Amino acid sequence: MDIVRQSSFGSALMFFLSFWSRWTRPGKAHKSNSIPKGTKLIKKVLGAVAAGALLVATLTGCASSETAEGGLIGVSMPTQSSTRWISDGNSIKEKLEADGYSVDLQYAEDDIPTQVTQLEGMLTKGAKALIIAAIDGTQLTDVLQKAADSGVPVISYDRLIRDSANVDYYATFDNFKVGVLQATSMLVGMGVYASETSTSADGANAAGPLNVELFAGSPDDNNATFFFNGAMSVLQPLIDSGVLVVGSGQTDFTQVATLRWDGAVAQKRMDDILVGSYKGGAKVNGVLSPYDGLSRGIIASLTAAGYTASDLPTVTGQDAEVLSVKSMLAGEQYSTIFKDTRELAAVAVTMAVAILKGETPETNDTTTYDNGVKTVPSYLLTPYIVTTDNYKELLIDSGYIAEADLG
Template identity: 55%
Template sequence: MTPIPEREGIVSRRLLAALSSAVLAFGLAACSGEGAGGGTDTAGQDPKDLTIGVSMPTQTSERWIADGNSVKQKLEAKGYKVALQYAGDDIPTQSQQVDQMITQGADVLIIAAIDGTALTSQLQAAADKKIPVIAYDRLIRGSKNVDFYVSFDNFKVGVAQASALLVALGLQNKDGSKGAKTGPFNVELFAGSLDDNNAHFFFNGAMQTLKPFIDNGSLVVKSKQTAIEQVAILRWQQETAQKRMEDLLTSTYNDGSKVSGVLSPYDGLSRGIITALQNAGYGTAANPIPMVTGQDAEIASVKLINDGVQSSTIFKDTRLLAEQAVIAAEAFLQKKQPQANDTKTYENGVKVVPSYLLPVQTVYKDDIKAVLIDSGYYTAAEVAAGQAK
């Protein structure tokens, strides 16, 4: 499982996406007429006669590669045909791919959107053909035609990230009690892409947790950049996060002061932030690396945690998320409503979308074996190498 390099040019990404779209069109055309297309009764049909379209945002993150593969494998194990496509972080490409899935007869759509507001016309087309739509991990906004949402408790992800930062700094213990340290500690904040609904949940959960410590002076955001619009990283790009950290060090920490911690919402951003810090001289005995959080337990970052470089990550088990997506898809194919465990939280601007939310786990160095290795998510050799097979 090798992710496309973060530095791949946008032209190459779009060329790859265009080729993938062509393959999708050919593959779906080959089975056109066999699937129910959403409009006919799928309840009694053989799985081999049904097609599920799976749209993932990018292959620049190993997390999304794992998600796509997990969903595909679990559906195929049940006998379904699967049209899996990655959009190369390009909104028009994803729109085109979803259009093709609808036109060529998908019976259910599972979509992890690049931009949660950019698929309104595609979702209307799906609704017109009675094709159920499952939003996968990222809520699709601005449309009544989102039938179900499977994700993790994203507000709690933000709470967990902020709590992990407080624990790493010694302001709080893992059980939530008061820590031995009092600060003040200089920290900087990062958020995800503003067009990703999850980024707002992550940031709001984190800020609710950090605010008392900022208010009492235990934490100091020296740059004074505390609004999500100031700290967001478009498309969750590692290079953008690295550049912003470099700019912060140049503009705010040119007086000899030091950064003690960084709230990072995603491991890819964390690696960019850490690179900027190391390039600026952090990471020595005299100038230790700041505490940097993360999310997704990407193998490169798990190695950094194991090596004492990154302080923590939030583990979201994509195997469980894929399983819930499959359960929801099968319920729709049987003309049933999937079971939700949250029917109040995820309002997409038009409706509250019934949701199934999964729990998350904070992973520090001493949790790697129990949480990631013993569960079979990674092997010890993969953690040591920083690369998954």
């Protein structure tokens, strides 16, 4: 029952109570404590009516607090520190609500116990399905078992949840390709590749040697390994041939990983690399960065060390965050990767709704994503390189970013 009707019941109740108090209040005409016979009857009638109004209002309030017709779906996002995850959460919520479901959307602010507690709370509230972007994909085994015990399906969202048989489906992008695109973009920016379609050194600086540094994402995020491996499939042959030189010597994933995708951590590591490995005028020509937030930290380190827009190395990124697109337009960051998270949200919602309707969700990959216990059926979307040459077409024309937001 809507708010207007609830308000009417409330008004009626207030009227009856006010009327009742006037009839039952001892007045000057009744100096004794006895109540006139007529008043006793009216009191009984008004009392019954008031009680009925109160009961209806109470039931109305209860009805308004129930979940939507489709039921409750829990959506767990890792953090609000990245605009990307805010956008993802909002997109999923809007699409689920449009399909008739109520949504419990929560952000765990990169705290694993908080995410576990939030998920347990969603189950307690009676969530019929969970869509989870994990902070640490290895730390949700117990709570996912609770979900399975309650018959609640789980959609792993963009970050693969590992070490659990209770992950039903995975919605993500082609993460290996993301790394390939990042490496390709860096090589084009440095002049090693003539274009993004090149598969071998054919650019003006094909002979090298050129100095590069490598950064990777959080070691507890399964995607970080895919990004790095995709990039190294392109870069390693050029490192082996001497076209590229990693000045710091740090080429192993464990050496270059950045916990929690923290830009400040990346900035500090870049500071240390510049001090320790680039003395005597040696310059960095390219930096492989897997995420825009890291890219901005890396660029901050480089500019603090004296680099300017005219000699900054080619720095890659990912997620097409507004601040990084602005950085690209300012001649700082070279590129980013556009992953249309609106499409990803739609895939995750379609998966969840299909399961709840007893249908089998569409997938296009059933071999790649082994979480250590099972190979999770997945749907992979396509990522795109974004530079100043095509950002309008990919980001502005698609409505992903408003041109006004770029200043």
